[in-house]
Amino acid sequence: MLFKQIVGQKNAKNGFLKMWESNHLPHALMIVGEEGTGGLPFALAITQFVFCKEKKNGDACGVCSDCNKVSRLEHADFHLSFPAISPKTGTKAMSRYFIQEFREFVAQTPYASVFDWLQFINAENKQGNIPAEECREIIDKLNLKSYEGGKKIQIIWMAEYLGKEGNILLKLIEEPPADTLLILVAENLEEVLTTIQSRTQLIRLSPIHAADIAQGLTDRSLADTKKAAQIAHLSNGSFAEALRLSQHTENDLFPEVRRWFNALFTNNGIELVKFADDLSKDGREQQKNLLQYTIQLLEQAIKLRYLPHIQPPLPEEEAQFVRKLSKHPVTFDALQKMIESISKIIYHIERNAHSKTQILSLSVQLIYFIQGKKFPML
Numbered sequence: 001m002l003f004k005q006i007v008g009q010k011n012a013k014n015g016f017l018k019m020w021e022s023n024h025l026p027h028a029l030m031i032v033g034e035e036g037t038g039g040l041p042f043a044l045a046i047t048q049f050v051f052c053k054e055k056k057n058g059d060a061c062g063v064c065s066d067c068n069k070v071s072r073l074e075h076a077d078f079h080l081s082f083p084a085i086s087p088k089t090g091t092k093a094m095s096r097y098f099i100q101e102f103r104e105f106v107a108q109t110p111y112a113s114v115f116d117w118l119q120f121i122n123a124e125n126k127q128g129n130i131p132a133e134e135c136r137e138i139i140d141k142l143n144l145k146s147y148e149g150g151k152k153i154q155i156i157w158m159a160e161y162l163g164k165e166g167n168i169l170l171k172l173i174e175e176p177p178a179d180t181l182l183i184l185v186a187e188n189l190e191e192v193l194t195t196i197q198s199r200t201q202l203i204r205l206s207p208i209h210a211a212d213i214a215q216g217l218t219d220r221s222l223a224d225t226k227k228a229a230q231i232a233h234l235s236n237g238s239f240a241e242a243l244r245l246s247q248h249t250e251n252d253l254f255p256e257v258r259r260w261f262n263a264l265f266t267n268n269g270i271e272l273v274k275f276a277d278d279l280s281k282d283g284r285e286q287q288k289n290l291l292q293y294t295i296q297l298l299e300q301a302i303k304l305r306y307l308p309h310i311q312p313p314l315p316e317e318e319a320q321f322v323r324k325l326s327k328h329p330v331t332f333d334a335l336q337k338m339i340e341s342i343s344k345i346i347y348h349i350e351r352n353a354h355s356k357t358q359i360l361s362l363s364v365q366l367i368y369f370i371q372g373k374k375f376p377m378l
């Protein structure tokens with residue numbers, strides 16, 4: 001993984017490079033970012049950068065033998081620990097039992113979550129764990145000489161899973177053997193022992209900007225520009241969510257939203273029935289995405305009411321639609337209520353409610369709001 005393959009996170013990258021260039025890299029880093037923001041990819045990029053012998057322009061070269069070994073997770077001085085399960089009764093949940101699976105998993109997508117990982121190894125209802133034995137093995141491995149004569153790097157992915165056993169590592173983190181770099185990756189810092197937190201240098205990842213997510217999708221040829229922009233707005237700063245959506249969003253959502261709103265604003269009953277009929281034939285994911293996207297557009301319209309000169313961060317057609325909506329006499333309160341009603345329907349659709357009825361009744365509610373009438377309570 002190269003830094004340039006990381007989606008967004010410019011501040012974190014620059015922060016790391018600054019430490020590196022000024023020779024102030026601590027021997028224990030803690031990378032913290034919410035699910036889907038790229039904690040593991042970031043740790044892998046640091047590892048490759050540190051091992052690479054041909055670094056240039058603040059990144060690894062991507063072609064030298066060290067880069068190759070790190071990118072395959074096969075470098076002899078690069079160790080990985082992550083939540084695992086006991087493969088059979090009487091054995092501990094050691095990472096080494098699953099290293100081959102972990103290589104495959106990371107090759108598919110390093111942005112996936114620990115939940116995805118545990119499913120990948122068929123953990124079913126077993127909880128993942130980083131046991132005390134794994135901590136002891138980490139200490140033993142890092143106390144050995146490096147195989148290739150350079151640095152040794154240990155990544156601990158999902159440090160939350162260390163639990164109290166993490167205390168075993170305190171001394172190692174405080175005084176690691178020479179030429180050793182420990183990189184812990186976590187999503188919820190509160191769940192990591194404070195004794196570990198205080199001994200590591202924190203690198204915070206932020207939710208990824210929509211523009212960076214869109215770029216990440218088009219760079220990977222997972223979506224065209226328009227679809228990428230839509231997905232980026234739906235994924236709440238998570239590239240993992242963006243990847244999931246790119247697999248589930250079949251077509252362009254916007255023409256359907258426009259068709260729906262035209263029917264709503266002209267109170268066209270026949271068209272609204274047709275719309276509900278057509279949408280209910282799509283999969284639930286597609287239905288949810290369309291409704292979620294509608295919420296995003298409504299929120300942008302509300303924003304424009306307060307800040308009429310800003311350019312909505314949307315493709316041009318959607319931006320025009322949002323501008324029109326923001327100028328419509330429908331009240332602010334009505335727009336808010338529309339968002340609430342749509343959210344409620346998403347909730348019901350997620351729970352397998354009959355989607356055609358739900359969408360139709362939603363349309364009726366929205367017309368009430370648009371026309372400024374009170375929705376009759378049943």
Ligand SMILES: [Zn+2]
Nearest residue numbers: 052061064067
């Ligand atoms: Zn290299």
